[in-house]
Amino acid sequence: MFAKQLPAFLIVLFCGLSAIAAPKDTSKCSSVSKTHIGEKKQVLLETKNCGGEVNSVADSKIAKDGNSNPTNVCGAKCHTVCYSKDPPYYTPGDCQVLYDTIWYESQRNVKGHEFVILKGQTMTMSYSTCEISFVNEGTDLDLVYCRDDWGAVIRYIATSGTCPFGGVCVSEDKNGPQWSINAVGTTPIQGN
Template sequence: MYAIRAIVAAALLLPSAFAAAVPSVEYCQNPRVVSTEYIGRDKNVLVQHTACDTVAAPQVAHAIEARQSNNVCGTPFNTFCFTPSGGGPDPNDCHVITDALLYDSQNVGALFTLDPAQNTSVITMTYQSCESFMVNQDSVALTYCRTDWASILDNLAFNCQATQNAHGGLSVATNQEWFIQVQHS
């Protein structure tokens, strides 16, 4: 009888232990890929723009008008690694995405926009084992720098690995407007 109670108690605690270890961010309701392209010098990084019915938005007050774009290049953020270790992307695959971002920054333009009104709340980049995505959690368009994303991507890819007891991670703007995540594809 005590063994059954112990098994039931352990089973009830198990989901909460996994919930704490694996972030569950319900950031995009009813995701739909609205465009797909390949970027970089070798056109080997898959980019997908995703529309969401709604995005989990923080309670952020803005003085900016909805028709304006909010340039968030260089804004402060906090970085978190996903624990425990195992199953993370190869940081060298992630660096290919970094190179593609830097190449496009020089050859396409330094800035890009995530605009809910244009059905682009999420941009995902994938190369082999690495997937990185940026999510606009705000209701207005956000303009961001490709070089900033590249820097965050390399930092997460190389510093949130098994040697740090991690398997990817994310950087979140301190005001919760956006986040960039790195994980296994």
């Protein structure tokens, strides 16, 4: 009996792993806000609505200041899965620019050490060949995340050579808020 169930189990297991390893497709998401950040203002920061509330980053700050009760996931662990995909690939040096920008913004204390990402929204930073997204996968919770944690995940996935073709870090707490951080290669953006 076990021998008959094993192939079915393995199919379900591998299908589940491939779903986790697939990058979040944000092409159908609508842009809420765009701005350039960093010391040289060379990194594009974009918030996209992927089915959640339509609010700007400024509205996210209002939510953090008391009109909402976002769930803090700073320090929460995530599980990394590396992609093996076709181009475009990122250049680790371009991803390092994103890491440096997070560090720069944190040191300047711009809008605080934490940021709020509303339910169903994605916050994406991009520079040349590298795109990093924090995705709030939930439909019922706004989340607070820390810039230094986001930077640490970026450094691990995209600049250390751990995942040369990109990767995703998925929240480990399956009973808690669902979120992920994706690092992918992209066609260089004009002006970055």
